[in-house]
Amino acid sequence: DQQVKQNSPSLSVQEGRISILNCDYTNSMFDYFLWYKKYPAEGPTFLISISSIKDKNEDGRFTVFLNKSAKHLSLHIVPSQPGDSAVYFCAASGYTGNQFYFGTGTSLTVIP
Amino acid sequence: EAGVTQFPSHSVIEKGQTVTLRCDPISGHDNLYWYRRVMGKEIKFLLHFVKESKQDESGMPNNRFLAERTGGTYSTLKVQPAELEDSGVYFCASSQTRGSGANVLTFGAGSRLTVL
Numbered sequence: 001d002q003q004v005k006q007n008s009p010s011l012s013v014q015e016g017r018i019s020i021l022n023c024d025y026t027n028s029m030f031d032y033f034l035w036y037k038k039y040p041a042e043g044p045t046f047l048i049s050i051s052s053i054k055d056k057n058e059d060g061r062f063t064v065f066l067n068k069s070a071k072h073l074s075l076h077i078v079p080s081q082p083g084d085s086a087v088y089f090c091a092a093s094g095y096t097g098n099q100f101y102f103g104t105g106t107s108l109t110v111i112p
Numbered sequence: 113e114a115g116v117t118q119f120p121s122h123s124v125i126e127k128g129q130t131v132t133l134r135c136d137p138i139s140g141h142d143n144l145y146w147y148r149r150v151m152g153k154e155i156k157f158l159l160h161f162v163k164e165s166k167q168d169e170s171g172m173p174n175n176r177f178l179a180e181r182t183g184g185t186y187s188t189l190k191v192q193p194a195e196l197e198d199s200g201v202y203f204c205a206s207s208q209t210r211g212s213g214a215n216v217l218t219f220g221a222g223s224r225l226t227v228l
Contacts, residue, residue: 002154032214043116043203043219044155051214089155097215098143099168102155 003027004092006103014111019077021106023090026071030092030101035064035075038087038105047088048075080110114138116220118204124226130192133223137186137206144187145207145217146179150200158202161187162209173198194227201225 005024013019023033031052036044050057050064050073057064063076077084090103117136125131137144146158158177159169163184172179176195181187191198201224205217 034214041221043221046216049214098160099157104154
């Protein structure tokens with residue numbers, strides 16, 4: 001039973017435009033949400049996180065929004081660059097932060 | 113600083129054989145995790161070590177899987193005997209013990225296991 005869902009397996013965006021990746025979760029007890037980025041043949045690398053007490057966190061071109069009432073978070077990338085093409089995983093954990101629940105990933109392609 | 117290192121990068125074995133995967137975490141990281149991704153599915157938690165102790169092994173599929181972390185350094189994950197459904201990419205990750213904030217895991221490149 002998946003607790004974190006990414007319903008869009010893939011997304012294509014023109015270079016310079018905004019990429020929006022979505023993630024839904026079922027467990028209202030999750031305290032931390034993270035986004036990881038994964039290139040082929042590499043492990044996931046940490047991108048950005050947000051705690052459940054916030055609704056927005058920004059780091060350069062990357063912004064994560066959290067809507068707790070809807071149990072939904074999204075990652076915005078502005079402007080999108082070809083190097084952003086990768087698989088993006090949403091992950092959530094409880095307070096201890098030791099067991100993460102990951103989504104199935106969204107493959108982003110940024111078209112030059 | 114060296115990252116998380118996993119070996120082998122790819123292993124192809126026949127059903128019933130044994131495979132041992134190894135993970136070297138970042139030096140000084142007390143927390144070590146094993147995750148697995150079956151093709152197209154989510155990355156699933158297997159277990160968590162704090163130093164040499166198993167903190168949480170609730171994600172281990174069954175008793176054909178055995179994980180160890182001798183001396184709190186590197187870790188091994190043995191699958192014996194391997195079954196077809198064990199195929200996937202096994203990721204190791206490590207992290208420091210955190211004071212506050214999100215626990216950010218550093219992942220290795222993964223060990224791809226193919227069971228024929």
